[in-house]
Amino acid sequence: MNLSKAKIIADKYVKLLQPFCERIEIAGSIRRLKPEVKDIEIVCIPKEDIIVIDMFNNKGAMRSLNFTALVRQWNIIKGNESTGKYVQIGLREGINLDLFICKKGNWELIYAIRTGSAAYSHKVLANGWVRAGFKSVDGMLNKDGSVVQVYEEEELFKLIGIDYIEPEKRNLI
Secondary structure, rough: OOOHHHHHHHHHHHHHHHEEEEEEEEOHHHOOOOOOOEEEEEEEEEEEEEEEEEOOEEEEEEOOHHHHHHOOEEEEEEEOOOOOOEEEEEEEOEEEEEEEEEOOOHHHHHHHHOOOOOOHHHHHHHHHHHHHOEEEEEOEEEEEOOEOOOOOOHHHHOOOOOOOOOOOHHHOO
């Protein structure tokens, strides 16, 4: 699918999900401005609903029921919209939507990885954090057994000791 058509479709789904998300952005080949797009990638942090979790009125948080209900209306191919980190949706527009679900503290790690390209994410980002002494565990950067939260993309690049690269220049073969 050409970039302009894919961007219109991606914007439509961002607009639908936005009210139920704290943060949401288009990633992947659309963000890298590739002329041809094979799928739509969106990264989001769903809002949370506070619920009572036991008879002592202790409260906990769970993914927004509205977010979950909306995603369940679509053609889910893979993943779990209520508890998972990834859902693949077959859109009626003839393209798949890969929805990556984050939490505060791993947003930019996931956003940077899912912006890609896949080769860039592996050869530059992943190799960069390994060289800097980090590990990626369950979608979070860890160093010396402690979670290192990453809130902004530039922060990730600085943390792993490389200059920030604009998304459209992150294409490796």
